[in-house]
Amino acid sequence: MxxxxxxxxxxxxxxxxxxxxxxxxxxxxxxxxxxxxxxxxxxxxxxxxxxxxxxxxxxxxxxxxxxxxxxxxxxxNPEAGHFIGVDFEASQIAITSVDFSQQVLQQEVVRILASDSAAQVVKKIETGIEAIKNGSQLLGIGIGVPGVVDHQLGEAVHYEHITGWQHIPLVEHFSQQFDVPVYIENNIRAMALAEQWFGSARGVSDFVCLGIRSGIGAGVVIDGRLHTGQNGLAGEIGNWPCERLEDDSRELVPLERIASVWAILDQLAARMAAGEKTALSLKRNRVVLEDMLAAAEKQEPLVLDVLQSAASAVGRVIAQISLLLNPEKIIVAGPLAKLTDAFLEPIRQVVYPLSNTKHARAPRIVASEFGMHGGALGAAALAVHQWKPLR
Structure with a gap:
């Protein structure tokens, strides 16, 4: 037997x-x-x-x-079945279904409330998957998870922005719920997979996908393979120590506290509360992301100044990554990636002088083309490429 x-x-x-x-x-x-x-x-x-x-x-x-x-x-045969990919972070869940030939069938976005517990977020993922299933057979589910994952146990280990998010057995839960194979991966690594299989990294063997959202992480691909590290922590660059000038003194703080989307919005709110002039307005003492993006496109001076500071920090980190790994391309993903003049170009201006050494060239720095669904698409592709026929 x-x-x-x-x-x-x-x-x-x-x-x-x-x-x-x-x-x-x-x-x-x-x-x-x-x-x-x-x-x-x-x-x-x-x-x-x-x-x-x-x-x-x-x-x-x-x-x-x-x-x-x-x-x-x-x-x-596109009608042989479909796969579902899920990607989430602190504020939203993105869900994508693809057919057997990897063509997108449907996409959904589900909002996460600040008050949602871990159990409520899991339930919202469940409901979103049910809503996006179509008539063909569901063959597999991929889930891009923020924070640390344990591949061996199939657990989401820790994520500080969702209450109670500790050792969540996602693989066991969703495989029992939907009776299909379930695969998990860090969501920024899932974005890297999307870029490798569908996006601007097709045919590129060495690249880094830098995801800037509520946190900051990197999906590192070396010799065509996703690099996870000894304990699955490769790419957790949100904790990279960066120098910040504060009240004429310098301190080392994690990159996420300078350049994550939340950090940028917090810095804007603090400077506005201190009386700095801007066309932006505070809503419940917060700056709304969409308002900030629109203001950046209109070249609002205060917004450009905060983004310039964040881009400089990101650029210095990318330059160090470039000197260490010598990647061909750096792909920036997340809502800031669409700000070419206000964010990407300042990053390039920092990276290129530091990375163009005597015997090397700086990596190309480009924006992801997938928007908010890049991680979900990569998670779906993870399930697609792990799938095996039953024998």
Whole structure:
């Protein structure tokens, strides 16, 4: 019996690798699959026939051939099932569903209230997944989790911005709730996966995705692989010590206290409360993010000054990351990424002089194209690429 199970697992692994190869290219034949998998064409033919009969693959167009019968191209069947990706942080949950060919089907956003407990946030994720499920079979769920995750236990370990968020068994809970495989990853790493598989990092083997939201984190990809570190803490750069000038004295504070979205809004509110002039207005003693973004686009001086300070801190950290890892590209994700002149360009002005050493070039610094759904898309892709047919 054990030998049978071992053989079934090996077949499932081979077939999932075959499907991954089909995903990676727009045109692939059985012969090419056999070559890339180093398997006999007859073995690949058996796998393909079974996957076609089960509805996961479909035979598409024929391509021109110099001799003999033209090969038939294999394609993913988008109706074979769907996957759901979830990404959340302190203020909202983003949920995305994709079909078997990784095309987006539906996207939703659910607000998180400051008063929501961990149990209430889990319930909102549950409700959001139910709302976005469609008629085809649900095959897997990926969840991008803020803060620290324990992959072995399937737990979200800690996140300071949600009350009671300690050792939450997300994999166990959602796999029992929806009866599908569930995978978790730090949400900034999920953003990096989205960039690697769908975005501006396709074909880039060394890059860093820098997520700036309620906190700050980095998804680090080295030699095409996501780097998690010994204890899964790689990329937790929100705690990177940065120098800040405060009342003519210098102090070291975590990067998040200078350049996270919440830190920027707090700094604006404090300076406005101190009487500095601006067209912005406080609402319940807070600056609303959307108002700040609009003011930055209009080049509001106070907003530009606060953003410049944050961008300088981020730029110095990126320069150090660049000297350490020598990435080809830095991708900035989060609501500030859309502020090219007010935020990205000041970052570049700090990074390029510090990183252009005698024998190296600074990385390209670009904005993510995915907006608020980048992490959810990456989480869905995590489930897609981990999926295996049942054998």
């Amino acid at each position: 054990q030998a049978v199970k071992t053989k079934q697992r090996a077949i499932a692994e081979a077939e999932s690798e075959l499907i991954r190869l089909v995903r990676q290219t727009e045109s692939v034949s059985r012969v090419e699959l056999a070559r890339q998998l180093s398997l006999a064409p007859s073995t690949v033919g058996l796998y393909v026939d079974r996957l076609v009969s089960e509805g996961f693959l479909q035979e598409g167009r024929k391509v021109a051939s110099s001799a003999g019968r033209p090969p038939t191209i294999l394609e993913l």
